Amino acid sequence: MAGAPILFDRSLLALHRARAERLAIPGSDFLLARTIDDLMDRLSTVNRHFEQAVDIGDLSPTLAAALAAHGQGGTVRRVRPDENEALPLEPGSVDLAVSALSFQWINDLPGLLAQIKRALKPDGLLLATLVGGDTLQELRAVLTEAESDIRGGAAPRVAPFADVRDIGALLQRAGFALPVADTDRFTVRYDSMFHLMRDLRAMGATNALTARDPRPLTRAILARAATLYAERYADADGRVRTTFELIALSGWAPHESQQKPLKPGSAKMRLADALEAARKEREGS
Template sequence: MNKVPSIFDRRLLALRRLRAESMAVPGADFLFARAAEDLGERLASVQRRFSAAAIIGPDTGQLAATLAAAAPIGELKHVAIEDGPTGERLALEPASLDLAVSVLALQWVNDLPGVLAQIRRALRPDGLLLAVLAGGETLKELRDSVTAAESELRGGASPRVAPFADIRDMGGLLQRAGFALPVADTDRLVVRYDSLFALARDLRAMGATNVLTARDPRPLTRAIAARAAEIYTERHADADGRVRATFELVSISGWAPDASQPKPLKPGSAAMRLEDAIAGAAKTRNGDGTV
């Protein structure tokens, strides 16, 4: 049995989230709100009723309200991602849900394939998973600036920004977990700040600061932080001096397999060759076979 990697210190993550809740900074949940709104729009396009649904991970209340407005849902429950001796676990009974949703929680799990497999088992046939998680482009400017400053002043850099999910891997992870009709796409949001320090305040208010297990126990010194802010401005500022911060939102969806779902054609079963279809379309368009 493969050992689950320990990428994130989830105990520290819980403490950071509690601190963020106590801060209650107005507007600090803008990223969660944006992701929840996007998920709600996707759910509304499905146009069906879900008798039993679950929110996987934290919710400020926005996601539950968004779901209620997007689709008719019977029972809705909240399920925490719990830490166990062999990895994260979800307190979900097999085949107990028609819908599972998650916003900005799955990027913090150490065993994403395992959590996706648990969600798949909890879905009834033709049940739906919709989730949004932070993608690999998230905070790329911050990663670049802090790494450069720490390398310059310490002669080496430790990981400070999490290795978020790559969209190119998500479809494969969904298939590996047993989902049918997997879809993954991405949306990039660029937020402008007065400085690196303003961005850092927002990250603290989100409970999204460094919780990597391999983090350097030494805090950034004032000199390194100041140099990182200088590099950030040099490399990632607009003409007005404000700096850019990229947030990539990766949206994924997958269905629990069911006989009613469309099936791909078997190789070699097509009724027409691709070359013949292209030639026919060209003749129809121009009347003379030219494109």
């Protein structure tokens, strides 16, 4: 990951995740549960059996358990990037790589995707989901405004999440065949901004940016942000809205059996000829 900007403090992220395990607030894992259900649905559309599967990430053993129970895989193991974001995978050693909500915490995502592509056997599959750019846009807006109002400036408090178009380009750059990236954007409602922040702590998803302000948010800033949130994003019943966006991506390690686009000039019929033939058929000539 030489030259990649260090956006996230991985040691702090580990502390946040350890705290999340201790909190264990019921229902706060809804985002992970939704992601795993979707990944298993996507896997079900692939008519393949994968002998060697890996769960890449360190959020929870839930994904690996779901893979093992799914029936399309043989051996399932969990791996995580080390402190340098290197994966303990040999080239051409796995058939299936799956990840749920871990990629958004990677400093060098292009490098990680390249490692995964090398680790996949020919015609091996990557399925992953990460958090997209519209996530927590309401919280980002009110925290920035409240801190600016009270301190005269604002530090980054919410991580910069990926754009679906960028993810598609990264898959191509890493050398994946048949790359696909699509998005699931939805709204979750909370009793207040503070209930949202409680869930984020329970997910281990609080601020781990290296550029974070070491000063904590004061009560005055949080109170101002909560007021702005309620004013701008509350429904008639007083509950507030929060946007989440999940980006699902897939790509295959190249193999000669895969469908390939036609080379320029290799078409059997010119477009003009095809259109003329279709016109004659409609006219019965």
